[in-house]
Amino acid sequence: MFPLVLGQLRRRPAAFAGTAVALLLAIAAVTLFGSLFAADLATPAAVRKAAAGPGLMVIAGAFGEIAVLVAFFVVVNALGFALRQQHRELALLRTVAATPRQTRRLVRGEVLVTVLLVTVPGWALGAVAARWFLAALQRRGMAAPGVRVPGTPVPMLVALGVVLLVGLAASAVAARRISRIAPAAALTASSTEHARTGVLRLLAGAGALAGGVLLLRLSATRPADQVDKAGQAALLASLVLLVAVALVGPFAARVLAAVLGGPLRVLAPGAGWLADANLRGYARRLSSAVVPVALLVGLSGTMSIMTFTAGRAAPAAGGTAPSASSVTSATDIWLRQAELGMLVCFATVSVVNTLVAVTADRRREFALLRLVGATRPQLLRMLTAEAVLTTAVGVLLGATVAGAATSAFSAAVTGSAVPPLPVATCGWIVAGAAALVLPGILLTGRWAVGGPAAELVGGGRD
Numbered sequence: 001m002f003p004l005v006l007g008q009l010r011r012r013p014a015a016f017a018g019t020a021v022a023l024l025l026a027i028a029a030v031t032l033f034g035s036l037f038a039a040d041l042a043t044p045a046a047v048r049k050a051a052a053g054p055g056l057m058v059i060a061g062a063f064g065e066i067a068v069l070v071a072f073f074v075v076v077n078a079l080g081f082a083l084r085q086q087h088r089e090l091a092l093l094r095t096v097a098a099t100p101r102q103t104r105r106l107v108r109g110e111v112l113v114t115v116l117l118v119t120v121p122g123w124a125l126g127a128v129a130a131r132w133f134l135a136a137l138q139r140r141g142m143a144a145p146g147v148r149v150p151g152t153p154v155p156m157l158v159a160l161g162v163v164l165l166v167g168l169a170a171s172a173v174a175a176r177r178i179s180r181i182a183p184a185a186a187l188t189a190s191s192t193e194h195a196r197t198g199v200l201r202l203l204a205g206a207g208a209l210a211g212g213v214l215l216l217r218l219s220a221t222r223p224a225d226q227v228d229k230a231g232q233a234a235l236l237a238s239l240v241l242l243v244a245v246a247l248v249g250p251f252a253a254r255v256l257a258a259v260l261g262g263p264l265r266v267l268a269p270g271a272g273w274l275a276d277a278n279l280r281g282y283a284r285r286l287s288s289a290v291v292p293v294a295l296l297v298g299l300s301g302t303m304s305i306m307t308f309t310a311g312r313a314a315p316a317a318g319g320t321a322p323s324a325s326s327v328t329s330a331t332d333i334w335l336r337q338a339e340l341g342m343l344v345c346f347a348t349v350s351v352v353n354t355l356v357a358v359t360a361d362r363r364r365e366f367a368l369l370r371l372v373g374a375t376r377p378q379l380l381r382m383l384t385a386e387a388v389l390t391t392a393v394g395v396l397l398g399a400t401v402a403g404a405a406t407s408a409f410s411a412a413v414t415g416s417a418v419p420p421l422p423v424a425t426c427g428w429i430v431a432g433a434a435a436l437v438l439p440g441i442l443l444t445g446r447w448a449v450g451g452p453a454a455e456l457v458g459g460g461r462d
Contacts, residue, residue: 016110017353018081018352018357019078019082019114019353020114020117021078022071022074022346022349022350023075023118024121025345026075026159027118027123027126028129030068030159030163031122031123031130031159032063032129033060034064034159035127035130035155036056036059036060036130038150039147039150040056040057040060042148043148049144054228056143066236066239070239070299071163071346074346075166075170076170077246077291078350079111079167081288081357081358082174083174103175104172107171111168112164112168115160115163119160122159126155127149131149133338134147136334202248205244206248208241208244208247209244212244215233215234215236216407217408219408219411220409220411220412223412227413228332233408234306238404241401241404242294242295242299242401246291249287249290252397253286253290254280256392256396258280260392260393261275261280261389264389270378271382275383275385278386279389286393288354288358289354289394290397292347292350292351292355293390293391293437294394295351296351296394296398297395297398297402297433298401298402298405299343299347300344300347300429300432301399301426301429302406303336303343304425304426305402305419305420305426306405306406306409307333307337309406309410309413309419309420310413355390355436355441355444356444359441359444359445367453367456367457368457370449376450380445383441383442387438390437390441391434391437407419
């Protein structure tokens, strides 16, 4: 099995690039916050009391749990596309008597090797980041000057264990479909897409939606002196709602594409019509593309609006009581910005990896269109229209999640369910999403529409 794992990784290194980067970031993040946790444990209580704020252990715990949740989300997405690109090979293995268990073992082996390859760089990045982050906290008075990151390897080993668990759990989710269906059906499924979303997936999506609503209620009903708890509940609610979006994504994406596709057909009759038909006909592919965009917009919007709302609420509350909320202080706003930066890194990896993988995976489709008369400029215009529609759907889904989360947070902080909006920041978030989506699709598309069409059609996906 091990030689087969190495053979797959050597044959398709680009397919696992997104998974490797996501796992590297996860190892670095857990190493970072594990090191802060260890530093707090190794520091005498008298030294720890010299600092203001919630304490290193609380900061590390809050950051760490969010990092692990987002890492799992991103790794599942990246690994799903890595498996999609080797779906035909896995299907062929099933037809020559490979069992579902052996297929899952192969996928787990690929994840294990990928984790081991990025472990040492992840440790190094996390260790450097831990020292930088601790120094930044000390400059802002949130960590005592005498606190030092210990030289123990325990945080690194814990990071490796946590990320291995995340990777193996992600592999179980990503390999579920190919390992459960019959061998002949697996080979057929490698070139087709199911039109309907499964009942179990819809039920799971409904459960995640209900959980998100409960967390929103928890955030909105926090008293004025528990704004930090309201903020954590709102952020966790946004993550749970984004999971719901991912689960019911094909249905939601098809509905939004139908709504937005009409204007696109009018504005670009040729390319717009074909782009709209493609996106609605392949709802799972559209969902795969828009969910990372929704993740980026939803998390960035939630954190930015929450920080802005808390800052505006401090003067309204009088600005003299330090117990009103730690989030209203400049240092805690910096903490939220640091958390936002970490989340944006994960979300950006997911967006870029997904869009490149989705577009590159369509080489055979583009070759077929060229054989029936489509030119490369026409295909690029179609991809431009698809990129615009993908951006619009992803931004709308992300904005909906951010709006729900920040409305609950605003109700706790200001008493009003309508939060103040940092218009410029929101504009930059949308512009950033577009700056990732449009070049990601078009640059990959320029490569994907090239090559000999007849050879690509005859050779299948490769």
